[in-house]
Amino acid sequence: MPGHFDHPLLSKPSHWQSYTVLIAGLALVSGIGLFYFAALGVAVITLLYLLCVLWAAYFLRFSHALLTAVIAVLLINYFFIEPRYTFGIASLQSWLMLSVFTALALMVSRAMQQLKQQRQQAQQSALQSRFFQSLAELLAMQPSVEGLLQAACQHVQEVFGWQVSVVQLSDASALNCLAGTRLPALEASSVQWALDYQRAIGAGTADWPELAGCLLPFGFPQREVLVVARHAAPDLHFLRLLTHQIAQATIKLRQQIALAQAARDASEANFKKTLLTALSHDMRTPLTAILGAANVLADTQITLAPTQSAQLLQSIQAEASYLTQATENILTLVKLEAGSSSLHLDWESPQEIMQHVAQRYLQRTPAVPLKITLLELDTAQEVLFKADAVLVAHALANLIDNALQWREADTVIEIALHLASSSLVFSVRNQGPGFPPGFVISAFDTQKPAAGTRGFGLGLSIVDTVMQLHGGQVQIGTSADQRTEVRLLFPFVYAADLIKADA
Secondary structure, three states: OOOOOOOHHHOOOOHHHHHHHHHHHHHHHHHHHHHOHHHHHHHHHHHHHHHHHHHHHHHOOHHHHHHHHHHHHHHHHHHHOOOOOOOOOOOHHHHHHHHHHHHHHHHHHHHHHHHHHHHHHHHHHHHHHHHHHHHHHHHHOOOOHHHHHHHHHHHHHHHHOOOEEEEEEOOOOOEEEEEEOOOOOOOHHHHHHHHHHOOOEEOOOOOOOOOOEEEEEOOOOOOEEEEEEHHHOOOHHHHHHHHHHHHHHHHHHHHHHHHHHHHHHHHHHHHHHHHHHHHHHHHHHHHHHHHHHHHHHHOOOOOOOHHHHHHHHHHHHHHHHHHHHHHHHHHHHHHHHOHHHHOOOEEEOHHHHHHHHHHHHHOOOOOOOEEEEOOOOOHHHOEEEEEOHHHHHHHHHHHHHHHHHHOOOOOOEEEEEEEEOOEEEEEEEEOOOOOOOOOOOOOOOOOOOOOOOOOOOHHHHHHHHHHHHOOOEEEEEEOOOOOEEEEEEEEOEEHHHHHHHHO
16 A cells, blocks of 8 residues: 555564464364354354454455355355255255355455455554654654654664665765664665656666665765665655655755854854944053043143043043943853853842942042942841842843932932842942833844943943843833832742752
């Protein structure tokens, strides 16, 4: 039948066992008929023989059912038709009964054979569907083409026990085995012929049937060929379906790999562009200002008032501080480009990180106006969160710098630490214009900054990326007292619970 292949689920019992059962059935019916002839009669005994014919038609071939019908007619004639124990037939009624039995046995046997074929075809179709579904699920999980081909060959071998391999011709016409076990007698010329004509050749086909296996090309422009050992070659239709599924899975995976590589290349190109833009603007501008102020202070021919000298020194100090922050941002960009593999996660105290960052700003000259609000918890409720302390501190510093740039004159920046529901929250608040409606943090925006502003928004983009790597969240909004607020939400644990878990 189309798509037929052997499989343990469809394996048949030994013919000798079936023959034994059939002979035993005929003997049993004959014995019962002889022993209970007076009670059963010829009609009932004939029906019992018909059951034997039906059994032979269902479990054996049609020819076996015909032979069983002939034997049953002879047994009925010899043992139960008058004159008994002879092959003579004395009455027309007996002739009619035997004729009707023979015709009925033939018709029922044919119908039983058709039912048997339909059942086998249904089982075959269901088995093929389950096989192709399991193969598709297996191939969809493979990350590489080599792994996909190897998994396909291994799966086919595990299910059917076939010797299967996938070969490929190199540009130098060398035969390479990509997966499975290569047939020893396989030659490059036969593989080349199958690729040139895009036709299946070998065992089970009209082309080169003497080959040791069946060769099925994946289809142009692919150069792979599926090879099935000769002794295992099933129906060619099924092999074509198998080859098509493996070939389509290979094409799809190669396209996914190509798209992923293109995305990585585009991301890398965009990252390099952003990095060069940040270097050219965020570093050149403060360096120019520092160099200009330093030249004025160093020029002995220029007479400066004490207040002018102090202003120039403050300008150098401010630009150097800004340059330090810009350098940290750019170095952080490089670190974040490496993804989660560059993180150094450990259980950290949020109070220590916030105090460390705040201390850097309080030690500046002049000091940055900061208000610090920490968690008020006793020792038994100490809070910890798993983080890269350097990156979290850098993200918090970026928020403070952003708040300093946009705050109203003579207003205080507040940084706070508190618990909200199941999250640990770092908050930075300032009195200023706030964010525009619908503002969304974009990844490393390379557009020019607005007039009068500095930087390219890298700070907020870095903050968002840091939070993503930590499984946290950035929230932008307004506090209860109508101040602009940016919140960093982290998952946390109580130190006491962590100690209990380790114990």
